[in-house]
Amino acid sequence: MKVKGKVKPLRDLVFIKGMEFDIQTTLAGLLIPKDDGKVTGIHPRWGQVWAVGPDQTELKVGEWVLIEHGRWTRTVEVEQEDGSSLEVRMVDNNAIMAVSETLPEGTV
Numbered sequence: 001m002k003v004k005g006k007v008k009p010l011r012d013l014v015f016i017k018g019m020e021f022d023i024q025t026t027l028a029g030l031l032i033p034k035d036d037g038k039v040t041g042i043h044p045r046w047g048q049v050w051a052v053g054p055d056q057t058e059l060k061v062g063e064w065v066l067i068e069h070g071r072w073t074r075t076v077e078v079e080q081e082d083g084s085s086l087e088v089r090m091v092d093n094n095a096i097m098a099v100s101e102t103l104p105e106g107t108v
Contacts, residue, residue, distance in 0.1 A: 002077040002085070010052040014096070015088045016047030016065065019072070027105060042069050046103060050088050064100045071095030 009015050049063045059065065071092040077085050 001074075002079065005079075006080045007051070007076075007078050009051050009056075009086075009090070011053045012055040012057075012093060013053045013081050014049060014056060014059055014065070014068075014091050014093060015051040016072070016091055017050040017086055018048040019089065044068055044097060045072075047072070047089070047091065048103070050086070056075050056093075059096075059099060062101075064103045065091070065096045066098040066100075067091050068095040068097060 004030075007015075044066050046064050046066055049065060050058050050059050052059055052061060072089045073091075075087045075089055078088055079085050
């Protein structure tokens with residue numbers, strides 16, 4: 001789905017960007033193949049907060065959150081004001097397990 005124009009979450013909802021589902025490289029340089037849709041792909045994932053609703057008091061835009069496996073929506077492609085596109089997802093607030101100001105080292 002592609003959306004044009006300004007998009008903002010309602011209430012306390014959280015939209016994230018930057019979730020990795022493709023081939024990933026560890027800090028040691030090991031390549032981890034794409035595992036989405038496989039048993040090995042069942043694990044929590046990090047995403048960066050892109051937008052928060054007006055009632056969200058625990059998270060800020062730019063923070064990284066660790067989300068339980070599968071507790072996010074499908075990707076929505078948002079066309080930004082500069083014409084570029086960005087893939088965002090909504091996450092289940094109850095499935096956010098941790099928060100960090102930066103993407104923790106060694107995460108894949």
